[in-house]
Amino acid sequence: MEPALRDVVANGLRHRVLEWDGGGRDTVLCLHGFLDSGWAWFEVGPALARAGFHVVAPDLRGHGDTEWIGPGGYYHFADYLLDVADLAEALARDRLLLAGHSMGGSVAFQFAGALPGRVARLAALESHLFVEREEAHPARAARWIASVRAARSRALRPLPSVEAAAERIRRHDPRCPEATARFLAERATRPAAGGLAFKHDPLHLTPGPHPFSAERVKAFWRAVGCPVLLVEGAETDRPRPPDLEDRIACFADARRVVVEGAAHMLLRHRPQEVARLLVEFLAG
Numbered sequence: 001m002e003p004a005l006r007d008v009v010a011n012g013l014r015h016r017v018l019e020w021d022g023g024g025r026d027t028v029l030c031l032h033g034f035l036d037s038g039w040a041w042f043e044v045g046p047a048l049a050r051a052g053f054h055v056v057a058p059d060l061r062g063h064g065d066t067e068w069i070g071p072g073g074y075y076h077f078a079d080y081l082l083d084v085a086d087l088a089e090a091l092a093r094d095r096l097l098l099a100g101h102s103m104g105g106s107v108a109f110q111f112a113g114a115l116p117g118r119v120a121r122l123a124a125l126e127s128h129l130f131v132e133r134e135e136a137h138p139a140r141a142a143r144w145i146a147s148v149r150a151a152r153s154r155a156l157r158p159l160p161s162v163e164a165a166a167e168r169i170r171r172h173d174p175r176c177p178e179a180t181a182r183f184l185a186e187r188a189t190r191p192a193a194g195g196l197a198f199k200h201d202p203l204h205l206t207p208g209p210h211p212f213s214a215e216r217v218k219a220f221w222r223a224v225g226c227p228v229l230l231v232e233g234a235e236t237d238r239p240r241p242p243d244l245e246d247r248i249a250c251f252a253d254a255r256r257v258v259v260e261g262a263a264h265m266l267l268r269h270r271p272q273e274v275a276r277l278l279v280e281f282l283a284g
Helices: 044-050 077-091 101-112 135-152 160-173 178-188 214-223 242-248 271-282
Strands: 003-010 013-021 028-031 054-058 095-101 121-126 189-192 194-198 228-233 254-259
Touching: 003 077, 013 044, 028 044, 028 077, 028 101, 044 054, 044 271, 054 077, 054 135, 077 101, 077 189, 095 101, 095 271, 101 121, 101 214, 121 271, 160 178, 160 194, 178 189, 214 242, 228 271, 254 271
Parallel strands: 028 054, 028 095, 095 121, 121 228, 228 254
Antiparallel strands: 003 013, 013 054, 189 194
């Protein structure tokens, strides 16, 4: 099932949205991970639609075919929350359900914590395992300034072909099937001088100005009022957080599932199993 492509203005930016319409009144807003796009859901979205859900998967700001921020701007994490609020307002039908992978799940958690009455159910894939080295705010801010300046002045190094882009995807994700890598590479690249470039804004490759704070994030998790499904890949390369049980306990109603034969990019590794889990959970 091919998705319909729509453009929706959210938080002042034009967002490209993929839509699989199963005809139902429950809308599943699917949020992709870092340096990915709405096409990450290309196998799961149709399965959800066949189960009767209305499914929308946006390219988040600065990813895929959604607009980049303008000169002088940056991708602060809180910006995604307002983006999602506007996307939900424009796209959701009677009931809003969230599904997010990695960074997209982190956005979903914080959105659901900020507006707990807005979300009926939330499924997060590999989003509760995030661990980052704590860093003093002044040092992190100094590193951010230097990295942004470097990113803005760095010359683009294009890839020679779609095949090279697919190989880059598989280099970072060896479990990714070759056909999937090729499919994603075709949709994740744009023509550039001398070849192809990935569509995401290079500013995404810079560290944000604020260090990760587990306690700050846990405050959002404690505010989530809906049932939550936490999905992990059994072979994930993400380190197990020492406080994993405490993290899970933050949610009022959480269920944890481990998917065999999958690592962090489980949407690519076991899409049918992920779709089965989501259909079962989101229909509740």
